[in-house]
Each structure stands twice: as structure tokens, then as C-alpha cells.
Amino acid sequence: xxxLRRAFNSDTFLGLVRYRVLVILxxxxxxxxIVAPSILxxxxxxxxxxxxxxxxxxxxxxxxxxxxxxxxLSGGAILALSGITAIGFQEQFGQLPAAALGIVVGxxxxxxxxxxxxxxxxxxxxxxxASMLFFRALSHTITDSRPISGIDPLxxxxxxxPIEGTFTLRTIIFVLIIVLLHVWLTRTVAGRxxxxxxxxxxxxxxxxxxxxxxxxxxxxxxxxxxGIAGVIQSLSVNTGSPVFGESTALLAxxxxxxxxxxxxxxxxxxxxxxxxxxxxxxxxxxxxxxNVPAFIQDIVTGVILLLLILLDRFVSSKKGRDVSWTxxxxxxxxxxxxxxxxxxxxx
Amino acid sequence: xxxxxxxxxTVSVRxxxxxxxxxxxxxxxxxxxxxxxxxxxxxxxxxxLTVGNLTNVIINMSIVGIIVVGMTFVFITRGMxxxxxxxxxxxxxxxxxxxxQAIGTIPAAIVGVxxxxxxxxxxxxxxxxxxxxxxxxxxxxxxxxxxxxxAFVGGVIVYGDDTAAKEFINGRLFGVVPVIVLIFLVxxxxxxxxxxxxxYGRxxxxxxxxxxxxxxxxxxxxxxKAGAFVLTAALAGFSGVLLxxxxxAARPAIGAxxxxxxxxxxxxxxxxxxxxxxxxxxAIGGLLFVQLLTNIMVLQGVPSEPQGMxxxxxxxxxxxxxxxxxxxGGRE
Numbered sequence: 001x002x003x004l005r006r007a008f009n010s011d012t013f014l015g016l017v018r019y020r021v022l023v024i025l026x027x028x029x030x031x032x033x034i035v036a037p038s039i040l041x042x043x044x045x046x047x048x049x050x051x052x053x054x055x056x057x058x059x060x061x062x063x064x065x066x067x068x069x070x071x072x073l074s075g076g077a078i079l080a081l082s083g084i085t086a087i088g089f090q091e092q093f094g095q096l097p098a099a100a101l102g103i104v105v106g107x108x109x110x111x112x113x114x115x116x117x118x119x120x121x122x123x124x125x126x127x128x129x130a131s132m133l134f135f136r137a138l139s140h141t142i143t144d145s146r147p148i149s150g151i152d153p154l155x156x157x158x159x160x161x162p163i164e165g166t167f168t169l170r171t172i173i174f175v176l177i178i179v180l181l182h183v184w185l186t187r188t189v190a191g192r193x194x195x196x197x198x199x200x201x202x203x204x205x206x207x208x209x210x211x212x213x214x215x216x217x218x219x220x221x222x223x224x225x226x227g228i229a230g231v232i233q234s235l236s237v238n239t240g241s242p243v244f245g246e247s248t249a250l251l252a253x254x255x256x257x258x259x260x261x262x263x264x265x266x267x268x269x270x271x272x273x274x275x276x277x278x279x280x281x282x283x284x285x286x287x288x289x290x291n292v293p294a295f296i297q298d299i300v301t302g303v304i305l306l307l308l309i310l311l312d313r314f315v316s317s318k319k320g321r322d323v324s325w326t327x328x329x330x331x332x333x334x335x336x337x338x339x340x341x342x343x344x345x346x347x
Numbered sequence: 348x349x350x351x352x353x354x355x356x357t358v359s360v361r362x363x364x365x366x367x368x369x370x371x372x373x374x375x376x377x378x379x380x381x382x383x384x385x386x387x388x389x390x391x392x393x394x395x396l397t398v399g400n401l402t403n404v405i406i407n408m409s410i411v412g413i414i415v416v417g418m419t420f421v422f423i424t425r426g427m428x429x430x431x432x433x434x435x436x437x438x439x440x441x442x443x444x445x446x447x448q449a450i451g452t453i454p455a456a457i458v459g460v461x462x463x464x465x466x467x468x469x470x471x472x473x474x475x476x477x478x479x480x481x482x483x484x485x486x487x488x489x490x491x492x493x494x495x496x497x498a499f500v501g502g503v504i505v506y507g508d509d510t511a512a513k514e515f516i517n518g519r520l521f522g523v524v525p526v527i528v529l530i531f532l533v534x535x536x537x538x539x540x541x542x543x544x545x546x547y548g549r550x551x552x553x554x555x556x557x558x559x560x561x562x563x564x565x566x567x568x569x570x571x572k573a574g575a576f577v578l579t580a581a582l583a584g585f586s587g588v589l590l591x592x593x594x595x596a597a598r599p600a601i602g603a604x605x606x607x608x609x610x611x612x613x614x615x616x617x618x619x620x621x622x623x624x625x626x627x628x629x630a631i632g633g634l635l636f637v638q639l640l641t642n643i644m645v646l647q648g649v650p651s652e653p654q655g656m657x658x659x660x661x662x663x664x665x666x667x668x669x670x671x672x673x674x675x676g677g678r679e
Contacts, residue, residue: 137655299494
């Protein structure tokens with residue numbers, strides 16, 4: 001029992017938990033490769049990346065929201081609404097302006113969420129639950145609950161066709177945004193401040209960080225990403241539908257949490273989210289390859305999500321341990337106890 | 348630290364002077380709203396203020412009303428909300444219809460409620476004992492339970508053929524009182540008595556208003572919080588059972604939307620999301636308000652889609668008002 005506790009408290013174990021996304025990803029890929037060897041071909045990798053691109057954009061938007069200690073459940077509904085906008089206004093404004101308008105709708109939805117959370121001070125879960133209901137009902141109202149089609153099915157192919165036989169445009173957009181977000185989170189003062197806001201808004205405020213501005217910004221960013229995701233999704237299938245993205249919120253949250261971002265805020269990384277998305281993509285692809293029904297896939301997603309938030313609850317709550325990768329390397333070289341400080345920034 | 352506490356103190360002194368007005372305002376807001384809706388509805392439509400229409404309103408609110416009772420407990424213990432309700436409703440409905448030929452309708456109904464309650468036990472363990480975030484946890488357990496329910500029936504609709512039970516549930520006692528309304532009233536009164544007259548009810552309020560102090564007073568905080576989720580799941584399962592019997596058909600999506608309807612009713616009734624206050628009559632008042640509003644919209648020919656927008660706006664508005672009132676009361 002004592003040995004078990006020591007094992008749970010060891011730097012190695014904490015490090016594994018911290019970088020679990022790598023562990024899980026390697027496990028997922030190895031299992032998938034055994035079950036379906038063709039998954040390692042370049043074509044299926046490119047396809048897997050392509051299919052997570054839209055959920056991925058929502059997850060990228062969600063990452064700073066979670067780091068700031070908030071949550072946004074409305075991503076799926078915003079995705080549907082902005083997709084409908086991008087398709088529905090094609091006849092009046094032309095295709096590109098309509099797509100831009102779709103993104104603007106996403107930004108506006110994000111501002112609504114931010115207003116509810118920051119100005120009206122509603123708990124973000126309930127606020128975005130209410131706005132999710134509202135945006136979804138709005139999508140149903142303006143389309144009469146029927147999917148709508150765009151004017152030119154060939155226009156949207158640009159986003160979903162592999163460029164020069166490599167990756168699709170939406171994959172590239174999505175990976176690019178992840179890299180930009182990662183740089184912003186780890187290499188800029190504003191990005192680092194976001195972690196402070198998530199760990200302790202009051203003391204961040206006391207240190208001169210305007211917490212509420214940061215929280216406001218994360219919701220607008222999340223709405224924008226969901227808007228971009230919706231426009232891309234709708235263009236690629238030339239359809240806007242009020243039922244698009246119904247399971248997106250949970251999948252995106254699962255990906256972000258697998259990626260090591262804590263629900264309680266103050267910890268997380270954009271690259272981790274990419275890893276979480278890759279895990280989901282691998283699992284989905286291999287389960288579909290094996291003809292596993294959709295509801296079993298749902299069960300798997302739900303169980304993984306639950307297990308990881310349980311793990312976070314019991315392991316990451318230990319304070320005063322530095323398990324960033326530099327510290328882990330150091331402890332591997334010199335096995336001696338050094339005074340450790342609590343760090344809240346990204347690895 | 349001392350600065351902020353002095354501030355709170357002065358605010359609360361000011362509050363004492365204002366409090367009668369504010370207390371009456373919050374206690375009478377929903378009843379006044381209901382009366383206003385009754386007036387507006389009867390002006391807009393001749394059919395609104397008829398016995399037939401109002402009976403329909405009450406029949407319609409019975410199924411979701413049973414869930415509202417459980418959700419009120421969750422809100423009062425500061426458990427935020429139970430989003431696994433659609434899944435537990437589906438479990439109740441699917442189980443009662445798929446087992447009724449094998450073991451009879453009443454045992455099947457009991458099994459349905461128990462299995463739904465089991466899902467609630469999982470929720471309760473994760474939220475009350477492991478202290479996970481309630482919304483994410485119930486979102487995940489909801490997906491898992493619904494997946495299991497779908498796997499159980501193979502993702503299709505289950506049909507029953509117990510017409511006697513169907514006629515009993517949809518019928519009226521002595522030709523006057525609808526049976527389903529009677530069941531709903533029994534649940535509401537039982538829930539209200541538990542919350543207002545028993546030790547468990549006192550504990551429920553204590554856990555929601557100050558968990559640390561309650562823990563220090565040797566109240567089983569974790570068990571009480573878990574209990575609220577078990578109760579909600581069992582009641583949602585019971586709703587599913589009633590729904591399944593009255594329709595004699597259940598598909599996995601049968602409970603979709605019930606969680607939002609229940610949450611809307613509870614917050615419109617003025618039960619605080621921050622825990623520690625509220626009551627079942629208030630939540631049912633909120634439910635009646637929303638149902639009357641929906642009924643007026645239906646009679647005016649408003650399609651069902653914009654009604655969702657009204658619900659979303661009602662949730663946000665009611666909670667914003669609650670947060671604002673609490674901040675004015677110096678309690679955040």
C-alpha cells in the first residue's frame with residue numbers, strides 16, 4: 001500500500017500523467033496498427049487528419065477557454081449556425097462574402113457568450129448551455145428545420161480536396177492555428193498571463209492582469225473558431241443544416257481533456273489538444289474500420305473522458321511538484337530532491 | 348481580507364432595510380408572472396382559458412414535472428445540473444417496454460426505475476465522492492448510459508402492447524382527474540415534504556449553502572450530494588417509465604430535451620444555481636410559467652423552433668437576475 005502510494009507520488013508517475021497524451025497516443029496508434037495495419041499508410045493518416053479538422057477547430061477554440069478555467073458548450077450550435085449563414089447567403093452576397101459572414105456570426109456568438117459570462121457573471125457552463133439552446137433553436141427557426149444547399153457544389157471542394165496529394169486545406173488551416181496558438185500560449189506575455197488567470201483569477205487581477213478581459217477574449221476566440229469550423233464543414237458538403245455538430249461539444253471537450261488541459265483551469269497546451277484529437281481520430285478510424293456501431297463509439301469516448309477527469313482529480317491536484325519535462329530530465333540525471341515550486345504554465 | 352468583510356457587512360446592513368420589498372418581490376415574481384400570462388393568454392385566444400386547454404397544460408407538464416422535483420434537489424445542493432436526464436428517461440422507457448411481456452408491467456417499471464437509479468449512483472459517486480465537475484460528468488455518463496441503452500435494443504424503437512396499462516395512465520380517475528397528473532402531484536408533495544420537513548431536507552439546504560461548515564457539523568455532505576443525483580436519475584427513470592407506458596413505444600432519443608425543460612423550469616422558478624435556496628413549489632411555479640407561455644405560443648401559431656430560443660433566453664435571463672440579486676445582497 002505504501003509502495004503504491006510512493007509509486008503514485010513519484011515524479012515519473014506524475015510526469016506520465018502530465019504527458020499522458022503521448023502515452024495514450026502511442027498506445028492508440030499501436031493498438032490500431034495491430035488491428036488495422038493500413039492505418040499507418042500516408043493516405044489514411046491524411047484522411048484521419050481531415051476528418052478531425054472541423055471538430056479540431058472547435059477543440060482549438062476551447063483550449064484557451066479551459067485554460068482560463070471556464071467552459072464553452074455552445075461550439076456545436078455555433079458551428080451549425082455559421083454554416084447555415086455561409087450557405088444561405090451565397091445567393092445574395094456571393095460565396096466568399098457569405099463565408100466571411102459565417103465567420104462573423106461565429107464571432108458574434110462568441111461575444112454573446114462572453115457577455116453572459118463576464119458582464120452578467122453567469123457560470124460559464126450554464127451560460128453556454130443556455131446560449132447553445134438558443135443558437136440551436138435559432139438555426140432550426142431560420143431553416144425551418146430543413147437542411148439548405150449552396151449554389152455551387154464545386155466551390156467548397158477546395159477545402160476538402162488534398163492539395164498536391166498531401167493534406168487538405170482544412171487540415172492545414174487547423175494545424176496552422178494550433179501552432180500559432182501554441183506559440184501565443186508559451187512565448188508571449190499575454191499567453192502566459194492566461195494561465196495565471198486560470199489558476200487564480202483573483203490573484204491574477206491583483207498582479208495587474210485584467211482577468212475579465214482575458215476571459216472575454218477566450219470566449220470570442222472560441223466562438224470564432226466554431227464559426228470557422230462551421231463555414232468549412234458546410235462548404236465542404238455544400239449544405240447548411242441545423243443538426244450539424246450535435247456531438248461536437250463533447251468530442252471537443254474530450255480531445256482537449258485527453259490533451260492534458262485541466263477542467264479546473266490553469267494548465268493545458270495547444271499541442272496537447274492536437275495530440276488528443278489524434279487519439280480520437282485514430283480510435284474513430286479503427287472502430288469504423290471494424291464496423292463498431294456509433295453508440296459503442298460514444299460509450300468509448302464517454303468512458304475515456306470520465307477516466308481522465310477522474311485521474312486529473314486525484315493526481316494533478318498535488319501542489320508543489322514541478323513535472324515539466326525539463327525538471328523530469330533533471331531528476332533523471334541527478335536523483336536528489338530539489339526544492340520545487342508550483343508551476344502553472346504549459347510544458 | 349478585513350476590508351472586503353467590512354464591505355460585505357455594510358452591504359448586508361443596507362440590505363436589512365430593503366429586504367421586505369426584495370423578499371416579497373422574489374417570492375411573488377413567479378405567481379404574478381403566471382397571473383399575467385393567464386390574463387394575456389385569455390385576451391389573445393378564446394380557447395386559452397378553458398378547462399380543456401388548462402387540463403392539457405397540466406397533463407403536458409406532469410412528465411417533465413417529475414424530473415423537475417429531482418433537479419430541484421440537485422440545484423439546492425449546488426450540484427449545478429444533471430445533464431444525463433435524457434439517458435435515464437430513455438432507460439426507464441426502453442426497459443419497461445422490453446421487459447413487460449416477460450415479467451409484467453409493474454415489475455418491469457420497477458426494474459426501469461432501479462436501473463436508472465443505478466446510473467444516478469454512478470453520477471453520485473463521481474460528483475459527490477470524487478468531486479468531479481457535475482456538468483461534464485453527467486454529460487459523459489449520459490452519453491455512456493444512452494449508448495448502453497442503444498446497444499441493448501440495437502438502436503431501434505421498442506414497442507409494447509399493454510393497452511390496459513396505457514389506458515390506465517392516460518385515463519382519468521373518477522372521470523375527472525387525469526391519472527398522470529395525480530402521480531405528478533404525489534411526487535411533488537412527497538418531494539416538498541422531504542425537502543421542508545425532514546432532516547435530509549435540512550441537510551440538502553446546508554450542503555448547498557456552506558459545504559465546509561456543513562461538513563464540520565458532521566453532516567454526510569458527500570452522501571447528501573450524491574443522493575440528489577440518485578434521486579434525479581430515479582425520478583427521470585420513472586418519467587421514462589410513464590412516458591413508455593403512455594405511448595407504448597420508446598426510442599433512445601425519447602428523453603431528448605427534458606434536461607433543458609427541467610433546468611429552465613427550476614431557474615425560472617428562482618431556485619439559485621449557487622445552491623442553498625429554493626423550494627419545490629417555486630420550481631413547479633417556474634414550470635407552470637414556462638408551460639403556459641409555451642401554450643400561448645402554440646395557440647398563437649408560433650412554430651416549435653422559436654420556442655427553444657425563448658427557453659434559452661429565459662434560462663440566461665433568470666440566472667443573470669439571480670446572480671445580480673445575490674451580488675446586491677453581498678453574497679457571491
